[in-house]
Amino acid sequence: MQLGLIGLGKMGGNMATRLRRAGHEVVGFDHHPEKRDVDSLEALVGALAAPRVVWVMVPAGEPTRATIRELRDLLGEGDVVIDGGNSKYTDDQVNADLLAERGIGYLDCGVSGGVWGLENGYALMVGGSAEDVEKVRPVFDDLKPPSPHDERGEPMPGIGFVHAGPVGAGHYAKMVHNGIEYALMQAYGEGYELLAAVDLVEDVPGVIASWTQGTVIRSWLLDLLVKALQEDPRLDRIRGYAEDSGEGRWTVMEAIDNAVPMPTIAASLFARFSSRQEDSPTMKAVAALRNQFGGHAVHAIEAGGSTELEKPA
Known part of the structure; x- marks a missing residue:
């Protein structure tokens, strides 16, 4: 199917490549001339046949809101806009209402997979109406990882994709996903520091690599830590400074608003704040x-x- 894709950075550019490999026609726009197929959003919309689907992959906040306002004036009834960035879920209903005035559908899609998604596929958490989800289903199917098969050889449904609920549910799910990610990374980091602090353990990278098979703490994040230690065994080339992109804060704030105890994720967020203090x-x-x-x-x-x-x- 056809897709307009706005924002061709690390994530957006790889998503466009994955979709083109699967046979989709992607018309891309980016502020960097060397990356884009068309010179403006107006040209992007003009290159698509109705009903159009336009996926927005630009920084969250005002850049996304401004892009959606511009698309509202360019698209028409029956078209669909997808916000695939890390927008706060409270923005989604505002965007959906704005587009609905022109009969334009809206989906919020939390996307996980990073730079590895091109080859491995992306986990997709989608909010919006079932009708709009089905309009974009072929794109979702080819962005997500291939479905594993059960013992009968049948594809297992639901792997790598979920229609999480109405507008806002996709970004809410991605927010919680990233809060959990904060805590997992903090736990791995603390375990690494303790191993490195004692003389008893002589092969710290080897110990961590040994955990990647057959243990209950194996994960893709652990695999990435092994890769980082292979490249820099003592992490001497990295400063212990960690930013946060917002989702961890929002997760903790939601926990407070809903009286949900969340000490582990909260502590991992505060640890990032500590990392920035000389x-x-x-x-x-x-x-x-x-x-x-x-x-x-x-x-x-x-x-x-x-x-x-x-x-x-």
């Missing part, structure tokens, strides 16, 4: 308090470095 103000306060109540040594910062000081008698 010298933690919290730990400065802790050191000062220990010094005040117990006379414990503190390290004073001087022009030439740090010096251990004792509390005066």
